[in-house]
Amino acid sequence: MVHNTSQTQRKSEGSDHLGRYYTKLNIGGLLIAQMSGIAPNSVLDLGAGAGSLSRAALQKWGNIELVTVDVDEEVRLHLKRLARAAAPGAKHSHIHVDALSDRLPRLLSAKTNSIDTAICNPPFIIPQWRTGFAEIIEDAGFSGCLPVLSDVDAALLFLAQNLRLLSERSTLGIIVPDSLISASKYRLFRKELLQKYAVQRAIRLPRHSFLGTDAQAYILVIGKGATASEKIPLQKFDAHSRMSSELLVGVEDAIDRLDFEYHAQRQGSAVLHPATLVLGSIADIKRGSLSSSESRSMPFPVLHTTDITVDLTGHWCDLSEFGESTDGSFAGRHVVLAKPGDILLARIGRNLEQKVIGVAAGFPILSDCVYRIRVPPAAQKQVLTQLSSIHGQAWLRSRCYGVSAQQLSKADLLTFPLSC
Ligand SMILES: C[S@@+](CC[C@H](N)C(=O)[O-])C[C@H]1O[C@@H](n2cnc3c(N)ncnc32)[C@H](O)[C@@H]1O
Incomplete structure (x- = not known):
């Protein structure tokens, strides 16, 4: 028994x-x-x-x-x-x-x-x-x-x-x-x-x-x-x-x-890639608000980690299909939108470090499994390049935690080292 x-x-x-x-x-x-x-x-x-x-x-x-x-x-x-x-x-x-x-x-x-x-x-x-x-x-x-x-x-x-x-x-x-x-x-x-x-x-x-x-x-x-x-x-x-x-x-x-x-x-990385500043000193980081089940039931498309495929990593993408403007009622829900120039990173998932893209066009609505990273325009290109580089991916992977699904905390992401 x-x-x-x-x-x-x-x-x-x-x-x-x-x-x-x-x-x-x-x-x-x-x-x-x-x-x-x-x-x-x-x-x-x-x-x-x-x-x-x-x-x-x-x-x-x-x-x-x-x-x-x-x-x-x-x-x-x-x-x-x-x-x-x-x-x-x-x-x-x-x-x-x-x-x-x-x-x-x-x-x-x-x-x-x-x-x-x-x-x-x-x-x-x-x-x-x-x-x-x-x-x-x-x-x-x-x-x-x-x-x-x-x-x-x-x-x-x-x-x-x-x-x-x-x-x-x-x-x-x-x-x-x-x-x-x-x-x-x-x-x-x-x-x-x-x-x-x-x-x-x-x-x-x-x-x-x-x-x-x-x-x-x-x-x-x-x-x-x-x-x-x-x-x-x-x-x-x-x-x-x-x-x-x-x-x-x-x-x-x-x-x-x-x-x-x-x-x-x-x-x-302290030896090979000495950092001059950390991401948190220049970025506003926010996570999406809709759970994956809520996302599925919404009358509008919501960008989820599954939409950030590995082959897109490091690229600036047209995401208009997930939202074309900041206007809309969004079914009475509080939503988090990205805008062109923002960088999006998966917050949860086995290979989340390989899921980082830039928004070239569109105002995508984000699920709560995605981070929106907003930095001054002059730094956007450099931040996406460094996050998606081999070194950046290794850094993100080393900060992931979780017994089963992996996740990355905002506190850790804020300390991502940037070199000028
Ligand atoms: C992860 S398995 C490990 C089994 C074994 N030590 C091994 O390494 O293969 C956990 C074991 O703890 C037992 N277990 C779970 N809760 C328990 C409890 N409250 N008191 C005693 N044993 C428990 C389970 O029946 C199971 O055999």
């Missing part, structure tokens, strides 16, 4: 309400390999699922004491068999419970005295808030990030729960969604994480690291009870199983983002 928590689950990155997107074996092996220099006695795997991480742990560390936890009852037998096959000398216990329940610490202490290592790939869902969550977050030392959070990714709760359950000197290897690494919403969380724990490594994973989803995720290796790191090593593991070299970033920069791609682009 699978526990139906649909009443408590509000939003999921995919269609599975328990976020059961299992880790591919090579990624499970990679996570364990990154937890180097430790010799665990007891290992905890919260949300163990089909056991990819547990299997890799047993293969590397052998006769450990392994405790797996999952709310899905169906995985129990499978995990039992897997543990016996992978390391017959290991001691395995399984607990069928909600890993975020306040019963877990008690159930766990009935199985083992202390846990010195934890491995975890949590569900990428946003559960309905429960009062017990505040205690988990506070106990792990992240209370400063609470006031700004109205809802929290399960990944943050699992991360905090692991840190809370681990013994004094211990290590956690966890897979987290891009939100925890890049979203401004989690800035205070990153600050507290980096101040209170030793973040030993953050590795960007390729999409398709999990079965059934292409979520953007990262491996974090975190030391508890060790001195907080002053420089954080960031890396990228690509789809061809190649690991990049390490990029060391200071804590302040890591609070901004723990993403290799973002910092590698930033450091490279």
Whole structure:
């Protein structure tokens, strides 16, 4: 029987309400390999699922004491068999419970005295808030990030729960969604994480690291009870199983983002393309107002990201078919119009950096997935050229964030570096 928590689950990155997107074996092996220099006695795997991480742990560390936890009852037998096959000398216990329940610490202490290592790939869902969550977050030392959070990714709760359950000197290897690494919403969380724990490594994973989803995720290796790191090593593991070299970033920069791609682009471009000013100092940036479903029901055409095809990037386009003048009633709706000379950029989408065009003619009405960038006439040509250049596209790509669909924040776009 699978526990139906649909009443408590509000939003999921995919269609599975328990976020059961299992880790591919090579990624499970990679996570364990990154937890180097430790010799665990007891290992905890919260949300163990089909056991990819547990299997890799047993293969590397052998006769450990392994405790797996999952709310899905169906995985129990499978995990039992897997543990016996992978390391017959290991001691395995399984607990069928909600890993975020306040019963877990008690159930766990009935199985083992202390846990010195934890491995975890949590569900990428946003559960309905429960009062017990505040205690988990506070106990792990992240209370400063609470006031700004109205809802929290399960990944943050699992991360905090692991840190809370681990013994004094211990290590956690966890897979987290891009939100925890890049979203401004989690800035205070990153600050507290980096101040209170030793973040030993953050590795960007390729999409398709999990079965059934292409979520953007990262491996974090975190030391508890060790001195907080002053420089954080960031890396990228690509789809061809190649690991990049390490990029060391200071804590302040890591609070901004723990993403290799973002910092590698930033450091490279500071050397190769020194900026003399940022886009925000000369541009007025506004996003369209109509959602895609509203756009479809309007009695007039609305320019959406799908209308900005990749082959048009960098070109000045006649967009009269999406609006010929600034006059009109627009069905009583507030609309955002562009005018000739404006630059339009997709705000959301996998390849949004390849969707930037100039308005040569027309007054197109914009959907809320499109940014309108208005700069003084003398700068229009230069801004479009720089945004659509190889360097500009790499910059935009490095600022995109999102577990599933990618997006670009206005705050980031305002900092686009322009060279004269
Ligand atoms: C992304 S899967 C990862 C499974 C496995 N660790 C792996 O890496 O393949 C998330 C797992 O968490 C489990 N899960 C979801 N919500 C849970 C909860 N509240 N408590 C315990 N397990 C949960 C799901 O059943 C699923 O097995």
